[in-house]
Amino acid sequence: MSNGDSAIGQAADAVEDASNAPALDVLARAGFAVMALLHIMVGGMAIAVAFGQPGDADITGALSQLVANPWGPVLMWAGVAACTGLALWQASEATVRARSLPGRERLGKLISSGFLAVAYGSVGLSFAGFAVGLRGDSGDSTRDFSAALMAHPAGLWLLVAVGLTTMGVGVYFVVKGLRQGFRAELFRFRGTRRGGLIDVLGVVGHIAKGIALNLAGLLFVIAAAKHRPEESTGLDGSLKALRDHPFGPALLVAIGVGFIAYGVFALVRARFGRM
Structure with a gap:
């Protein structure tokens, strides 16, 4: 091994040691708890939308409710810290902690945990935006993002790629739920009632989240196919689009219940999960 390789290895070891710090584990667990709360709130709002109630059934809608209470600013900054910690923990899972895995498993971990790191980091940015008073509609933000992509020479294919990637993540969640791949994250209660x-919460929650992501991704693809970026409206828009279909309200309730199940599962993950 060359001196350069040795130095890189020592640096990676130092980063891995830092990622194992108790403080980061505490923040990551807090991040899981924050995500649990958001999923439960989004699930409740999806059920409300099914019965014709107003509101945004997405992260923005949940943050709007949280920031409106007297402790809103404190909750927003706490959310920033928790989600940032969880994003850093997932980033370490994708990189330094996966070094000892076989090639294919290491690649899979890089993709899955890397995507989650970006997702949790973006939620942290949303908390930060609300903390400093930058509160926008998620549907408008998604439409603006899609329009900006479409303005690029390769925008059509970029928007399709965004949609297919979102749908791919949705399929990942569905498969993870069906195969109970989440059980590796929770080993304490195996074999007990x-x-x-x-397990039921994990299966139902992961499948529901996967379906919702597939719906959101499909809107990106449809918007690209029609050259109409205004039709890509994110999670809230995709759920509200279901309401007008014959079985839409029932499916919305099912998705809402699934999100709540995922949120409860995430709470258990926050307390007892492998770190």
């Missing part, structure tokens, strides 16, 4: 209940 409580473990069986947690």
Whole structure:
């Protein structure tokens, strides 16, 4: 091994040691708890939308409710810290902690945990935006993002790529739920009655989240196919689009219940999950 390789290895070891710091684990667990709360709130709002109630059934809608209470600013900054910690923990999972895995598993971990790091980091940015008073509509933001992509020479294909990537992540969540791949994250309750209940929450929650992501991704693809970026409206728009279909309200309720199940699962993950 050359001196350069040795130095890189020592640096990677130092980064891995830092990623194992108790403080980062605490922040990451807090991040899981924050995501649990947001999913439960989004699930409740999806059910409300199914019955014709107003509101945004997405992260923005949940943050709008949280920031409106007297402790709103404190909650927003706490959310920034928790989601940033969780994003850093997922980034370490994707890189330095995956060094010892076989090639294919290491690549899979890089993709899955890397995507989650970006997703949790973006939620942290949303918390920061609300904390400093930058509160916008998620549907408008998604439409603006899609329009900006479409203005690029390769925008059509970029928008399709965004949609297919979102749908791919949705498929990942569905498969993870069906195969109970989440059980590796929670090993304490295996073989117990409580473990069986947690498995049900994990299956239902992951499948519901996967379906919702597929719907949101499909809107990106449709918007690209029609050259109409205004039709890409994110999670809230995709859920509200269901409401006008014959079985839409029932499906919305099912997705809402699934999001709540995922949120409860994430709470258990926050407390007892492998770190």
